[in-house]
Amino acid sequence: MNSKITMKQKDEFATMQIPPYLINEHYDDRYFDVVNAIEEAKQVFFEGCGLMGTLSAMGPESKIFSIGETGFGAGRMLIALLDYLDNSAVTEAAITYNSVELHPITSGRMAAILEGFRPAVGPLIDLLVGAYSQLDISRHGWNQLQLRRPFGILTLNLWIGEALEMVHALTSPCDAWFLDGHGPKKNPAMWRPELLMEIGNKTGSGGTCATYTVAGEVRRGLAAAGFLVEQCPGFGGKKAVLKGIKRQLHS
Numbered sequence: 001m002n003s004k005i006t007m008k009q010k011d012e013f014a015t016m017q018i019p020p021y022l023i024n025e026h027y028d029d030r031y032f033d034v035v036n037a038i039e040e041a042k043q044v045f046f047e048g049c050g051l052m053g054t055l056s057a058m059g060p061e062s063k064i065f066s067i068g069e070t071g072f073g074a075g076r077m078l079i080a081l082l083d084y085l086d087n088s089a090v091t092e093a094a095i096t097y098n099s100v101e102l103h104p105i106t107s108g109r110m111a112a113i114l115e116g117f118r119p120a121v122g123p124l125i126d127l128l129v130g131a132y133s134q135l136d137i138s139r140h141g142w143n144q145l146q147l148r149r150p151f152g153i154l155t156l157n158l159w160i161g162e163a164l165e166m167v168h169a170l171t172s173p174c175d176a177w178f179l180d181g182h183g184p185k186k187n188p189a190m191w192r193p194e195l196l197m198e199i200g201n202k203t204g205s206g207g208t209c210a211t212y213t214v215a216g217e218v219r220r221g222l223a224a225a226g227f228l229v230e231q232c233p234g235f236g237g238k239k240a241v242l243k244g245i246k247r248q249l250h251s
């Protein structure tokens with residue numbers, strides 16, 4: 001499938017009336033920036049983090065893998081991940097998905113935001129929205145849900161609160177980080193050096209990160225946090241995106 005969007009589609013998206021529920025009113029920004037945000041998640045975040053290569057290299061036995069995400073939003077990244085893994089040869093995986101949300105939305109709004117992806121991933125939307133509706137998102141701290149899928153089990157640990165609190169609260173490092181917290185101009189707090197530094201501390205050697213922004217402060221912050229960062233070709237009208245790999249620590 002050719003997943004690149006055309007310039008015509010991009011122009012249509014830029015000029016179309018954005019439904020108010022797609023805008024995060026706290027940051028005056030969309031939850032996702034491109035028309036095909038499910039495909040964007042796969043190309044920018046999952047491939048940027050080398051997910052399939054790492055999982056495949058683990059062999060047929062139990063694959064234990066931990067992901068961190070900054071900015072849960074409407075759960076589009078998680079839906080895309082479920083779809084990606086459901087359509088892979090991966091089995092016997094135990095995926096821990098640690099995410100955080102400072103301004104949690106209702107399950108009804110989540111469903112409305114995800115509705116545009118229904119033709120591609122309708123059953124997964126129903127699954128996630130149904131499970132999310134059982135969480136008490138008014139409560140600060142960890143919330144947990146588990147999803148059984150053909151690839152194994154995914155455990156979502158969703159911290160309701162601020163990103164740095166969540167990263168501090170992690171008791172073990174993540175293998176991959178999806179940095180998806182609105183752009184640094186709209187939301188500098190999600191890219192502040194102390195947060196990126198703590199993300200670096202909570203990443204195992206050889207662990208990875210990916211994001212859609214190539215802003216200088218993000219590149220510098222990730223480099224200072226111990227990642228070797230590299231710009232890669234972008235997606236959905238973005239010229240370039242960023243991926244990083246945690247440097248080995250030498251004693």
Ligand SMILES: C[S@@+](CC[C@H](N)C(=O)[O-])C[C@H]1O[C@@H](n2cnc3c(N)ncnc32)[C@H](O)[C@@H]1O
Pocket residue numbers: 024026030031032070071072073074075076077078100101102103161162163164180181182187189190
């Ligand atoms: C671009 S949206 C995330 C989209 C989401 N990953 C998805 O796929 O649906 C960024 C999210 O980060 C949340 N956020 C912004 N600043 C935050 C902070 N300091 N701590 C925790 N969450 C934050 C926003 O409320 C928003 O839902």
